[in-house]
Amino acid sequence: MNRQQQDQLLTEALKRGTDGATGQRARVWRALSAKINQQEQERKQRDMKRRRNLWLTTAAAATVAAAALVFFSLTPQGTALTNQIVKFFAPEKKMDTQIEGVTGTQQAGLATVAVVETLQLESAMLETPAPTATAAPEPRKLTWDDLAIHGVKLDTAGEEAIAGLTVAIGAAPVSNESTDDLSGTSRAVKWADGTVAIVRNGKLYSIEATAPTAEVVGLHAGMTLDDFKAVLGEPHEAIGALAWGVGSNDNLIVTVEGGIVTSVKVSLVE
Amino acid sequence: MDKLTIQRIRQGDSQAFARLYGELAEPALRFAAAIVGSDGLAADAVQDAFLRVYRNIGRFDPAKPFEPWFYRILLNECRRALRWRKRLVPVESMPEQTAPQDDHRALYEAIGTLELTLREPLVLRYLMGYQDREAAEILGVSLTTAKGRVKRAREKLRVFLEEGDAI
Numbered sequence: 371m372n373r374q375q376q377d378q379l380l381t382e383a384l385k386r387g388t389d390g391a392t393g394q395r396a397r398v399w400r401a402l403s404a405k406i407n408q409q410e411q412e413r414k415q416r417d418m419k420r421r422r423n424l425w426l427t428t429a430a431a432a433t434v435a436a437a438a439l440v441f442f443s444l445t446p447q448g449t450a451l452t453n454q455i456v457k458f459f460a461p462e463k464k465m466d467t468q469i470e471g472v473t474g475t476q477q478a479g480l481a482t483v484a485v486v487e488t489l490q491l492e493s494a495m496l497e498t499p500a501p502t503a504t505a506a507p508e509p510r511k512l513t514w515d516d517l518a519i520h521g522v523k524l525d526t527a528g529e530e531a532i533a534g535l536t537v538a539i540g541a542a543p544v545s546n547e548s549t550d551d552l553s554g555t556s557r558a559v560k561w562a563d564g565t566v567a568i569v570r571n572g573k574l575y576s577i578e579a580t581a582p583t584a585e586v587v588g589l590h591a592g593m594t595l596d597d598f599k600a601v602l603g604e605p606h607e608a609i610g611a612l613a614w615g616v617g618s619n620d621n622l623i624v625t626v627e628g629g630i631v632t633s634v635k636v637s638l639v640e
Numbered sequence: 641m642d643k644l645t646i647q648r649i650r651q652g653d654s655q656a657f658a659r660l661y662g663e664l665a666e667p668a669l670r671f672a673a674a675i676v677g678s679d680g681l682a683a684d685a686v687q688d689a690f691l692r693v694y695r696n697i698g699r700f701d702p703a704k705p706f707e708p709w710f711y712r713i714l715l716n717e718c719r720r721a722l723r724w725r726k727r728l729v730p731v732e733s734m735p736e737q738t739a740p741q742d743d744h745r746a747l748y749e750a751i752g753t754l755e756l757t758l759r760e761p762l763v764l765r766y767l768m769g770y771q772d773r774e775a776a777e778i779l780g781v782s783l784t785t786a787k788g789r790v791k792r793a794r795e796k797l798r799v800f801l802e803e804g805d806a807i
Contacts, residue, residue: 380747380751384767395665
């Protein structure tokens, strides 16, 4: 028996030996179909169960989230807790802010104020500056050149000052009285409109006027005290009057009745 | 097996799966019976193999031929069936196939007595008609190993093959 015949013998033996198995083809298919259908059913049930569980989980999570939202936003306890948490995580920053005029005096320079704020407050401040820092106009600071009425400055020679005031008032003085005291000679010159000039030791020492034409830095008798404050800031308390000055002196003195300035006086201080 | 049928099975077409079964069921049942030596075990192995194909068709690479992939699955099911039977029936009590008989049945039964590692390439070669290279691929062994195993199987069956003239 040659090799080819042996191969054929092997093939034939295997085929004949397995003929019986082929008779199970239909039975296997029925069992296979039933098993596949069963598994498909089980898979569909698993999918449905999984979808239902997913839906339930989502619904539960949404309910909890809604309850938490209500608690944290609508109840005082929740809001307080939220604020605590926000504060806990907010970075604390120290910021130096320079604000002018916070001392309330005309001479107040730059005051350095250390402000500790949260980041939110800091940004809010940067976006909307405090009204006190920028809204209020800067009070006018009086200078020696401002101390003049009708353009006649203090410390001018006595005769020159009297002549200048006479021209400005448009009338001659109604009185001229001289007195001697320990500090020297004083001369009081008065005009009919109520203007009084004091010349001391040959120099114009003060001018006091009640006429509305007698202006000092645009201010005059007949205006309200608030008008003066708006320009010059808060006055000092003087004896029976209010005053502003160059430096710490009282050089512009006003008398006030019922909120109305009744007289204006510029004066040197020795 | 044509690629269109495989593609349809991948898309969940049950009729395409039925066509696949119709085409492969008979050779699969023969193969399994030759390996496990029992029609009942063969039927179980084939059923489980087709079930695995149905479930795992998505893992099959359509660029490759389908049948080697299928027979690797079936071979694994046959090995599993044999391990299961071995737990139930001690080896010593299994019927021995020794004496040459006067028909093909004797040779078939002799094949059944071969070691599994020798029986598998022999069945793939002479029942399924695979070349040594294809058989080696299905078995997951080298070509040399596959050839050597077929040769050893034939040597063990020499007494049956040389006396084939009597059959």
